[in-house]
Amino acid sequence: MSFDFDHLHLLLNHVPIIGFFVGAGLFVASFTGSNDDLRRSSLIIFAAVALLTIPTFVSGVGADRSIAREPGVSDLLVKRHEGAAMLGLWCVEATGAAALMALWHSRRPGGASRRHLAAVMLLAIVAAILMGRTGNTGGDIRHPQPGVAAGAAIAEGPVGSLIHVFEPSPDGFTDLMVVNKWWWAAMMVLHFVGLSLIIGVVGAINLRILGFAKELPVGPLHRLLPLAMAGLGINVVTGMLAFIGMPAYYAADIAFWFKLGALMLLGLNVAVFYLTGIFHRVEHLGPGDDAAISAKIVAASSLVLWFAVIISGRYIQHFEDSLRF
Amino acid sequence: MPRTFRTSRTTETCASELPLTNSQFPNPTLRLGVGSWELGFIAVPAPQFLNTLERTGLSTWIRESESAFAYYFVLVIHNIGLALLVGACGVLGARLLGFVPELPVAPLRRFFPIVWAGFWLNVVSGVFLLIAYPTKALTNPLFYIKLVLIVLGVVALRRIERQLSRDGAAREATPRVTRSLALWMLGAWLGVLTAGRALAYTASYILYGKGT
Numbered sequence: 001m002s003f004d005f006d007h008l009h010l011l012l013n014h015v016p017i018i019g020f021f022v023g024a025g026l027f028v029a030s031f032t033g034s035n036d037d038l039r040r041s042s043l044i045i046f047a048a049v050a051l052l053t054i055p056t057f058v059s060g061v062g063a064d065r066s067i068a069r070e071p072g073v074s075d076l077l078v079k080r081h082e083g084a085a086m087l088g089l090w091c092v093e094a095t096g097a098a099a100l101m102a103l104w105h106s107r108r109p110g111g112a113s114r115r116h117l118a119a120v121m122l123l124a125i126v127a128a129i130l131m132g133r134t135g136n137t138g139g140d141i142r143h144p145q146p147g148v149a150a151g152a153a154i155a156e157g158p159v160g161s162l163i164h165v166f167e168p169s170p171d172g173f174t175d176l177m178v179v180n181k182w183w184w185a186a187m188m189v190l191h192f193v194g195l196s197l198i199i200g201v202v203g204a205i206n207l208r209i210l211g212f213a214k215e216l217p218v219g220p221l222h223r224l225l226p227l228a229m230a231g232l233g234i235n236v237v238t239g240m241l242a243f244i245g246m247p248a249y250y251a252a253d254i255a256f257w258f259k260l261g262a263l264m265l266l267g268l269n270v271a272v273f274y275l276t277g278i279f280h281r282v283e284h285l286g287p288g289d290d291a292a293i294s295a296k297i298v299a300a301s302s303l304v305l306w307f308a309v310i311i312s313g314r315y316i317q318h319f320e321d322s323l324r325f
Numbered sequence: 326m327p328r329t330f331r332t333s334r335t336t337e338t339c340a341s342e343l344p345l346t347n348s349q350f351p352n353p354t355l356r357l358g359v360g361s362w363e364l365g366f367i368a369v370p371a372p373q374f375l376n377t378l379e380r381t382g383l384s385t386w387i388r389e390s391e392s393a394f395a396y397y398f399v400l401v402i403h404n405i406g407l408a409l410l411v412g413a414c415g416v417l418g419a420r421l422l423g424f425v426p427e428l429p430v431a432p433l434r435r436f437f438p439i440v441w442a443g444f445w446l447n448v449v450s451g452v453f454l455l456i457a458y459p460t461k462a463l464t465n466p467l468f469y470i471k472l473v474l475i476v477l478g479v480v481a482l483r484r485i486e487r488q489l490s491r492d493g494a495a496r497e498a499t500p501r502v503t504r505s506l507a508l509w510m511l512g513a514w515l516g517v518l519t520a521g522r523a524l525a526y527t528a529s530y531i532l533y534g535k536g537t
Contacts, residue, residue: 185526189519192407196518200412204436215432223425224416287432307405314404318397 003323005062012056016092017135019049020128027124040106043099046124050096051267055260057089058243061251067141076154077144081137083167088130089240095123097233104226133163177245191238197231199306206299209282209291218285255319259312266305273298375460376533387457396457402450409443411514414482421507434489461528471520478513481506
């Protein structure tokens with residue numbers, strides 16, 4: 001089976017760059033006049049873009065492989081882009097996590113602390129700069145600046161050379177992840193702990209909404225959600241580290257892409273649950289109360305999608321080398 | 326020309342749970358050890374029944390079939406069982422340890438059928454995994470640690486279940502003994518999960534006479 005990663009990457013790569021420039025701009029603007037709706041919108045943008053950055057990052061490996069077949073492509077420019085993406089990825093994910101925590105705290109009286117919001121702003125601005133750098137280094141692969149021949153050393157500007165100090169060597173990072181089988185096993189242990197936290201908490205909330213264990217009030221049950229968010233954080237970190245350890249193995253696997261697709265649909269599911277008023281209608285359900293049919297549909301699809309994530313994740317080894325690009 | 330990518334042999338050994346990179350050992354003698362820490366001076370002969378079991382039709386089919394319903398299907402079941410068991414126990418344990426005290430404890434009893442469904446799914450799928458790779462599990466000390474921890478986890482879980490069905494409805498304040506049982510249970514499941522994952526990547530032997 002063949003797949004056009006080059007075009008997928010060219011399509012997706014606009015999302016983190018534009019998303020973070022727009023999001024960071026809106027977030028800064030929300031402090032002039034303390035516009036709470038605008039601040040909430042920008043936090044939602046950061047979380048959504050952090051999710052979409054994952055397929056953007058991993059589709060880069062496929063694009064990398066297709067572009068490497070073309071004559072005149074500088075390997076150094078490709079490596080520089082990979083290093084920039086690896087640095088930017090963590091900053092984007094950290095911003096998304098901090099934004100989700102701020103959204104969680106915004107439900108309390110008084111909202112998220114000023115220190116927390118300042119941390120989000122700092123992370124978002126740095127992420128926007130790193131996304132700009134990643135975009136520029138990526139663009140240079142196809143359209144190098146005049147005078148840059150394939151294989152020639154790359155001249156960096158003042159900003160580029162500063163950021164470059166912090167960029168990992170892509171091959172070195174990859175080697176580090178697979179250098180020791182106990183390190184790999186430890187990452188997988190954490191990945192399964194995160195899985196259990198997510199399925200336990202999200203599964204309990206969804207089953208309650210569906211009418212199972214109706215004696216449980218939804219509000220207090222939903223307050224367990226930070227455990228699931230911690231699990232998600234653990235799994236994004238360990239999952240991306242595992243991907244960096246064996247990028248070509250995962251990118252050439254149809255089960256891996258199925259898993260990512262299910263995760264993206266889960267992002268949509270969460271957005272429908274919290275942003276269309278469904279959550280506000282189930283939040284105050286007490287013992288014995290029945291949830292609306294819309295809430296039950298969202299809960300059922302969440303359960304199905306989370307188990308699809310587990311099943312397709314477990315089938316990754318079975319579908320090894322199932323994609324050609 | 327496509328550039329070569331990082332799927333080095335180290336990578337495959339790390340990630341694969343199938344015998345991709347085994348070198349044939351000269352004789353079926355087991356060296357006791359955990360993963361790469363082999364205690365070469367301790368050597369015991371491998372029990373012949375491991376070899377016999379590996380040659381049975383069922384063992385060979387689970388291990389070698391190209392079907393999506395063979396080895397990886399058993400692993401999927403084992404993983405879903407883990408998610409149900411550890412996930413539900415995680416919610417229960419978090420509440421018993423004092424997380425979200427406004428959540429009533431008594432209705433959490435409704436999750437016990439899910440916990441036990443996960444447990445029995447994993448007993449059955451675990452037996453099938455053992456049939457597929459008997460030498461891999463039975464020559465690794467981690468497997469015996471895992472079995473002991475499973476017993477500990479089940480004992481703690483049974484005691485929590487009895488306490489909740491006896492007086493969980495009557496009072497909401499968690500007695501200290503239940504808190505320590507919850508800690509004991511969560512620790513046991515964490516250990517089981519860790520031993521299981523480590524078993525997949527750090528076995529000394531994959532098949533009879535075939536070391537990693």
